[in-house]
Amino acid sequence: MRPWHQRAGCEGKRTPRHERLYTKKSNFSKPLISSLKDVDDLATLEVLDENTVAEQLEKCYSRDQIYMYVGDILIALNPFQSLDIYSAEHSKLYIGAKRTANPPHIFAMADLGYQSMVTYSSDQCIVISGESGAGKTESAHLLVQQLTVLGKANNKTLQEKILQVNNLVEAFGNACTIINDNSSRFGKYLEMKFTPSGAVVGAQISEYLLEKSRVIHQASGEKNFHIFYYIYTGLAEKKKLAHYKLPEDKPPRYLQNDHIRTIQDMMNNSFYKSQYELIEQCFKVIGFTMEQLGSIYSILAAILNVGNIEFSSVATEHQIDKSHISNHAALENSASLLCIQVDELQEALTSHCVVTRGETIIRPNTVEKATDVRDAMAKTLYGRLFSWIVNRINSLLKHEASPSGNGDELSIGILDIFGFENFKKNSFEQLCINIANEQIQFYFNQHIFAWEQNEYLNEDIDARVIEYEDNRPLLDMFLQKPMGLLSLLDEESRFPKATDQTLVEKFEGNLKSQYFWRPKRMELSFGIHHYAGKVIYNASGFLAKNRDTLPTDIVLLLRSSENSVIRQLVNHPLTRTGNLPHSQTKNIINYQMRTSEKSINLTKGETGEATRHARETTNMKTQTVASYFRYSLMDLLSKMVVGQPHFVRCIKPNSERQARKYDKEKVVLQLRYTGILETARIRRLGYSHRILFANFIKRCVPDSLLQVV
Secondary structure (H helix, E strand, O other): OOOHHHHOOOOOOOOOHHHEEEEOOHHHHOOOEOOOOOOOEHHHEOOOOHHHHHHHHHHHHHOOOOEEEEOOEEEEEOOOOOOOOOOHHHHHHOOOOOHHHOOOOHHHHHHHHHHHHHHHOOOEEEEEEOOOOOOHHHHHHHHHHHHHHHHOOOOHHHHHHHHHHHHHHHHHHEEOOOOOOOEEOOEEEEEEEEOOOOOEEEEEEEEEOOOHHHHOOOOOOOOOEHHHHHHHHHHHHOOOOOOOOOOOOOOOHHHOOOOOOOHHHHHOOHHHHHHHHHHHHHHHHHOOOHHHHHHHHHHHHHHHHHHOOOEEEEEOOOOOEEEEEOOHHHHHHHHHHHOOOHHHHHHHHHEEEEEEOOEEEEEEOOHHHHHHHHHHHHHHHHHHHHHHHHHHHHHHHOOOOOOOOOOOOEEEEEEEOOOOOOOOOEOHHHHHHHHHHHHHHHHHHHHHHHHHHHHHHHOOOOOOOOOOOOOHHHHHHHHOOOOOHHHHHHHHHOOOOOOHHHHHHHHHHHOOOOOEEOOOOOOOEEEEEEOOEEEEEEOOOHHHHHHOOOOHHHHHHHHOOOOHHHHHHHOOOOOOOOOOOHHHHOOHHHHHHHHOOOOOOOOOOOHHHHHHHHHHHHOOOOOOHHHHHHHHHHHHHHHHOOOEEEEEEEEOOOOOOOOOOOOHHHHHHHHHHHOHHHHHHHHHHOOOEEEEHHHHHHHHOOHHHHHHO
16 A cells, blocks of 8 residues: 555545546637737747746736636735735626636635535635745635635624634744745644535634744744734733733843844834734634633743743752752743742752652753753643634634534635745754645645546547656655654654764665765755755754653643643643644633632642653653654645645745846746646646536536436
8 A cells, every 4th residue: 555645635536537528628729829928827828938937927927917827727926015906896806707707816716616616516625835935825815815705604703703713823823934024834724614505604724733943942033923022012012011920121032033132122013013903803703702812811921931931050969960940030920820839830840750660759950951841841832822722713613513414514625834945054844844845746746747647548538748746756755664754753763862963874874865965064964855956954953853742740730720721731632633632622611610720739649640641641652743743744635635626836936025026047946846837738738627427418408408318
């Protein structure tokens, strides 16, 4: 049997070939067009080469025409400016209209997905791809906006809630990087739910692979997640910093960088103030209570205070370095916001329990170990809070099925995932992001090239073979067991004495692939030849980031919190994808009734059971970030293959983020690695439109004749 990463995306619903009618779409029957004239579809160009296509895109981009078709695929160039083409009037133009009636547009893709869903009673999936900063997130916003209009929900409140979802999750999941001011640092799959007649009735978000390490450290020129700056500025404006025990003199350690050196640097940012008000409104519209909102702010403030806890070294009589907390104010603030005991937090940070032969021994943490525990606690709180918020959104936007069942409910999924990245220094986060993009590219290749050509072959249809770059061997190198890169990473992570150096050596000794190499004179580095180009990764910190362990003592402490939301964050094991189980946020009131208001005081006999539960809660022995990542890809692809796919290819016209600046060389590179030219050729030569015989007869034969038959 093929590995899952080869099968996922290849097991979608395929109509038996004897039930399909192959036809060419109307635009392909047009005569080919000279490159001197304007075209809406690159597949109709008379000359189809890199230079011609790039020039055609440049001509359109200079006129602010940022959309172009390649058959049934949409290319979207990032304009890096606001364009007046998304108004209500524009929206109406694309509702149920023929594709040739209007210029190419993202609204047309929304309409295509919607009309296909209603006409064929089948789920749809819109896959948005492109490198970081190419405009994927904004494209996802526009698709949701248009689908909400098309869905015509009778419940206006529901429409408002759905439109607020993206703003809210992006505040917590997006951040400023050196190449993108609003970069997605997680994968998002938004499923909009519809009745068979096409009325929108709900929505659900699946979130994947949040870049938690950003909470504690950001690369030079980058920032933490947006929400921290929004709430800091908003709370300062409302004179509430003291209430949440946030410093008013200088920014917390986790927010200090080249951009922000003083609190005033944040206070002067009017955008942060407006976003704080927007996010508060989002919470209220979607249905969060004021009590829940207060808990969310408290947890965010606690994370910033935890980051301010500092440790100093104290030598003991046994000559073992022991850590000591040197600023008790930050410790007390953290404990107060988390509703836990100060002395217990201090003990959990500066020492750890070891159970040997049934006896519990308390050992001190070194300054380095205590710092790691502090940062692990901050990352865990943020990652699980994000997951809790997403689950709460899903609970509030879930369509309650009727007693007769909702088996006929249809959906349109929209994938907005972090784009391909290649920085001056690339770490574990970039590796995961780029592997995910490799999988999406493989999914695209399978749909556009492999299946297409195999079907023509099986049907004995005369069609020229189109060569394309198949990245399956590279995916095998990453994902195969037991000798793929991720498996080797997990294996090395299990050895206590392993180092990042031994990890790189293991890669070099076992990855016998043309896609892997070791750069000369660069320690702790390795190179990967991705579908989008060569990337050199710095392996420093790979093992620590992959283990991502949270000590049992911290879990037990957080479970004793008097804040019910905090207890929910750590009370249950994570799913295989590294998220909180969906069922845990259904009803906070019921949860409070089950657990009561008392804190958890453990007797000596209960300690073993609690420790076991805490270990399960953190999945300490079995789960790594790499394993969460692997299952996340599986889960994402299993959702995508259910629907008929539509593709939006986002292109970044320049690296300076300047409006109307067109870097031809950069565009050509993106056209090349995304396979746009090959796509245009197969769309020109092939039969891109498949109609089920039953649907063809229904559409073309009068009802009276059908009744006779």
